[in-house]
Amino acid sequence: MKTFNYGIDTLRSSLAIAIANGEIRGQIDAATKARVLRSAQYVQQIVDAEEIVYGINTGFGPLCTTRINITDTQKLQENILKSHAVGVGEPLEKELSKLMLILKVHALSKGFSGVQLSTIERIIWHIEQDIIPVVPCQGSVGASGDLAPLSHLFLPLIGLGKVFVDGVIQDTASVLKRLDVNAISLGAKEGLALINGTQFMAAHAVKGVVEMNKLMNNADLISTLMLEGLNASIKPFYPELHALRPYKGSAYVASTIYALLQHSAIVRSHANCARVQDPYSLRCIPQIHGASRNAWLHFKDTVETEINAVTDNPIIVHDELTISGGNFHGQPIALPLDYATLAVSELGNVSDRRVYLSLEGQTNAVPRLLMKATGLNSGFMILQYTTAALASENKSLCFPASADSIPTSMGQEDHVSMGAISARKLLQVLKNVNRILSIELLCAAQAKDYHAPLQSTAIVEAMHQHIRTLIPHLEEDQPMEDILNKAFYLVESGELIAQAKKAAQKNNIALFGAGQQEFENF
Structure with missing residues (x-):
């Protein structure tokens, strides 16, 4: 089977469809893994230094001036998935949700988002196992990207939400339990990196x-x-x-x-x-x-x-x-x-x-x-x-x-x-x-x-x-x-x-x- 290297190869529309259809296998090579690990390390340095950076140790949107204690970092990132998963309407076609996963993996693998390698690998697991999150079709204004649909897309990472399995919609928690797979823990900035982005529109x-x-x-x-x-x-x-x-x-x-x-x-x-x-x-x-x-x-x-x-946002360009x-x-x-x-x-x-x-x-x-x-x-x-x-x-x-x-987020997102x-x-x-x-x-x-x-x-x-x-x-x-x-x-x-x-x-x-x-x- 042909392979596609996330984060390195140029993705085209037909290639994304082929990956979603299982005709091409997406993978992460050693250089990409090193780049992702380095970016995550930069985020950890920010946390350890107690430097104030949006979305890492602050609240979100109009709460950007609210400082978050270092001990609450994980809860902050999980809360953003929970609070922003407010989409409504019929579920997207499974193919579109799968494309969203593929596009997000490719973007995160560029190494400018500060996410853990294990998080990207879990998203790839969902793609390869064809266990695809259920995403409502309405609720995004295309501002900080597609906040609501991307929140639904990544709730399964923390054991929440629903997924398509063999054409049937099931609770994520029951599926993970049946497969003896644990939910993952999100680190600093990861929740924000997952839900900031244009992957709903782009898919x-x-x-x-x-x-x-x-x-x-x-x-x-x-x-x-x-x-x-x-x-x-x-x-x-x-x-x-x-x-x-x-x-x-x-x-x-x-x-x-x-x-x-x-x-x-x-x-x-x-x-x-x-x-x-x-x-x-x-x-x-x-x-x-x-x-x-x-x-x-x-x-x-x-x-x-x-x-x-x-x-996504903020972008981790390098350690400084x-x-x-x-x-x-x-x-x-x-x-x-x-x-x-x-x-x-x-x-x-x-x-x-x-x-x-x-x-x-x-x-x-x-x-x-x-x-x-x-x-x-x-x-x-x-x-x-x-x-x-x-x-x-x-x-x-x-x-x-x-x-x-229509302005949102108490005027912080005013266009x-x-x-x-x-x-x-x-x-x-x-x-x-x-x-x-x-x-x-x-x-x-x-x-x-x-x-x-x-x-x-x-x-x-x-x-x-x-x-x-x-x-x-x-x-x-x-x-x-x-x-x-x-x-x-x-x-x-x-x-x-x-x-x-x-x-x-x-x-x-x-x-x-x-x-x-x-x-x-x-």
């Missing part, structure tokens, strides 16, 4: 980077299928056009779709038709999808910086320098999270418009509402109601949470990022847009059926044929729940992309944006 962002990349690829493939179904022109995808406005995202999308359609018999069949130009949702796919890709590039780079950073600063503030990641949410929503917005176009009956051989015998049958009419509802919901979720700030809300919204909008794209997939495949026996290119035909192995062509109304679920699976699972890649390899064709690897490295 959502990591998943957002990976899922958004998959969604963008699906959007390009499904829209290509719709272009064929609606007899759209290939000219808006010519490289000569995009060289004149050379945005990376637009060029990537245009080159992908041009390669998919270049030798299509369907495209040739209407090369000399009377239609001068297509509606924007077809003609401007490179510009619209490309803008979302440009946003993704910025988002990806921001997330990579964040998950390789030290975001401790800084109480603001590396935990969520603003640097909150703004890109909101931007990414808007970029994803727009992919759903334009997909809904293409669904609407497919129902109009304005394309030769393609019947109105995508069925021949409409009147008695409503056809695909109501599917667009669903895409409209989802697109509208997404628009309401696009209000930037980072535009808000907060609300980035945790931004993070949660991104994943909701991603799921909604996957639903919209799955409906576009149904409509595009149905529209393409009516062009038989004309065929598209090998990759488009492979996608279409795979869709038809799961979902039949429809000429009569029927319950759509199972069909919608199958279409959603094709999109969200990445199976449609996998089929396209398989066909591309078989035909020795570059599938996505030839030569632009930055969209594939994340």
Whole structure:
């Protein structure tokens, strides 16, 4: 099994997901252990010297001027976990909680947090044993990092809270007793180091980077299928056009779709038709999808910086320098999270418009509402109601949470990022847009059926044929729940992309944006 060295290797979103899935094993090497031990020693020197340093021998937030007796150091650190674990709402998906653990281990292993090596090793134990803390989804304002969710995340270290074990939520104390494992004792600063940080926001962002990349690829493939179904022109995808406005995202999308359609018999069949130009949702796919890709590039780079950073407080730089600063503030990641949410929503917005176009009956051989015998049958009419509802919901979720700030901690934390809300919204909008794209997939495949026996290119035909192995062509109304679920699976699972890649390899064709690897490295 491949390994990842916490605190040394550069972590990327896909690597974090692979560690969470058990495909890569995270470890701490000797140099990292030495660095962590040295940082913990610096903290102990501060305690022994009775030097006043925030969070080591003082209270927290507005209580920063309250001196704590050296004998109460451990209790102070345990109390911060207990008092700050006030999250509410449904538990996070287990994968997100596990990602939070992974990101925290990586940050602590940088050796600037002053935690004990044994504490990091216990967190790694939770990851490797797949005993994952239960974290409520609401309660963070993204200020001193994600205080409430991180407190829940680390209650199990001291034998409290709840954990996922084999898919079942159980009390930590009973699990540790059954396994004959003792809770650990926290040293000076450790409680604060554990709950200061942006790991809740960052874990959502990591998943957002990976899922958004998959969604963008699906959007390009499904829209290509719709272009064929609606007899759209290939000219808006010519490289000569995009060289004149050379945005990376637009060029990537245009080159992908041009390669998919270049030798299509369907495209040739209407090369000399009377239609001068297509509606924007077809003609401007490179510009619209490309803008979302440009946003993704910025988002990806921001997330990579964040998950390789030290975001707790105070920072133990060396034995003579401790800084109480603001590396935990969520603003640097909150703004890109909101931007990414808007970029994803727009992919759903334009997909809904293409669904609407497919129902109009304005394309030769393609019947109105995508069925021949409409009147008695409503056809695909109501599917667009669903895409409209989802697109509208997404628009309401696009209000930037980072535009808000409510002072907390008696004014000590007088500006907060609300980035945790931004993070949660991104994943909701991603799921909604996957639903919209799955409906576009149904409509595009149905529209393409009516062009038989004309065929598209090998990759488009492979996608279409795979869709038809799961979902039949429809000429009569029927319950759509199972069909919608199958279409959603094709999109969200990445199976449609996998089929396209398989066909591309078989035909020795570059599938996505030839030569632009930055969209594939994340």
